[in-house]
Amino acid sequence: MKKILVTVLILFLVFVAYVVVNTFTFSSKQIQPDPVEKIAVPETAVGNFSRSLTYPTVSHEDPADFDPEVFYAFREFLKETYPLSDSLLELTYINEFSMIYKWQGSDPSLKPVILMGHIDVVPVPEEDLDKWSAPPFSGKIMDGKIWGRGAIDDKISVIGNLEAVEMLLGENYSPRRTVYLCFGHDEEIGGYQGAVAIVQHLKDQNVSAEFVLDEGFAITRGMVPGMERDMALIGTAEKGFLTLEMSITLEGGHSSMPARETAVDVMARAVVKLKDNPFPSELSQPVQDFMAYAGPEMSTFVSRMAFANPGIFRSLIINNLQQEPSGNALVRTTTSPTIFRAGIKDNIIPTQARATVNFRTLPGTSIADVRDYVTRTIDDERILIKEGPFNSEAPGSSSVRSFGYETIHVSIKEIFPHVAVAPNLVLGATDSRHYYPLTDDIYRFVPFYLDKDNIKTFHGIDEHIAVEDFKDAVRFYRQLILNASVGNE
Ligand SMILES: [Zn+2]
Secondary structure (H helix, E strand, O other): OHHHHHHHHHHHHHHHHHHHHHHHOOOOOOOOOOOOOOOOOOHHHHHHHHHHOOOOOEOOOOHHHOOHHHHHHHHHHHHHHOHHHHHHOEEEEEOOOEEEEEEOOOOOOOOOEEEEEEOOEOOOOHHHHHHOOOOOOOOOEEOOEEEOOOOOOOHHHHHHHHHHHHHHHHOOOOOOOOEEEEEEOOHHHOOOOOHHHHHHHHHHOOOOOOEEEEOOOOEEOOOOOOOOOOEEEEEEEEOEEEEEEEEEEOOOEEOOOOOOOOHHHHHHHHHHHHHHOOOOOOOOHHHHHHHHHHHHHOOOHHHHHHHHOOOOOHHHHHHHHOOOHHHHHHHOOEEEEEEEEEOOOOOEEOOEEEEEEEEEEOOOOOHHHHHHHHHHHHOOOOOEEEEOOOOEOOOOOOOOOOHHHHHHHHHHHHHOOOOEEEEEEEOOOOHHHHHOOOOOOEEEOOOOEEOOOHHHHOOOOOOEEEHHHHHHHHHHHHHHHHHHHOOOO
């Protein structure tokens, strides 16, 4: 008996030692370049950004509401505001309003880099207009901030990149690597006229890119549990998108004599079954990469220990994450019933019931997997299941050891020396998902601070950015172009 106890004790001590050694040898993956000189960003840049927000380049769900005049005006605005980019770069309009600026590099052996953004914004609902601190299309500069729809989603990428390019052109800089700026005009409604056509155009020209940078993540402040430092997250993957439309037709009749089972009952049960049987949780590749990069930077020993030993603390990590909806979405394919329809009158049993369910898939889970899972879970052949119009598979994870990832990592550190950098999985869909025909290395990051307050302004009320943060964004894009394009100043 004593022997067994001693053996157990020894095994336990070995286990503890293993966990502790892993934690202490869990070394930082942060690159620490020398800080660069903080260049002056002219006030005209701030004015230009403010003016860009005065154009209501709104993408509407209903194509009939599209206003081409505004988009033409925005095109003209860019042309006049960035004269060097307009004359020294090759500019191609795609489907009238999307843009490709090509800045030819001197070394054709280097694959080009693509910097993305989108010029369209989501609408501002009429009833929200008076809740804004400044009118949403005023571009007003107030309290050291620039206010307006598009300030962080996503005219900051468009104007930030153009200001950076214009500045470099003014310095007579020319890149060795070709740089493309690609701006879509319908990202908010799927990118089918913009990004898809841009990619087709580039593909026709046999463009194969070194890497792509699009929106997706930012510098998070107080958003990563257990992390006190600001942490810049670079999206190395995004979730896939699938909508399933379910319908059932059964006999209806008068509500005074209901059948044992009606269309409404069956559909309601199906939806409940889907909610009661969520997809299994897992730590997908981008989340594992996040733990490897963020772990050593964590503020508490417990977090560092958990992330240093993901095999042992897997269920603890997952349990912790799934407490919050955003964490839950990181570890599983999510199920969201979004439309539920049946019936027209209180005393008629409807013959038809419909439900629409939106799924966001983890990398590694295919649309076919979801269909299969749904069919098995509902287990009712009377329900017809049809795929919605705009679905996309979750792309695989881009490398964290590529030239692209490291260049973005270094550029962030040069402009924002105090932040930690880590990869992660983007929960929403971005235009960059259309760019995989051009490269495997697609990253998602916009240089602004994201906290618990301004995250609500995304597609919401009072979207704004601090003037200084906008200037840092210009500095970042300038630095990124210099680093990526290996210049010959
Ligand atoms: Zn956006």
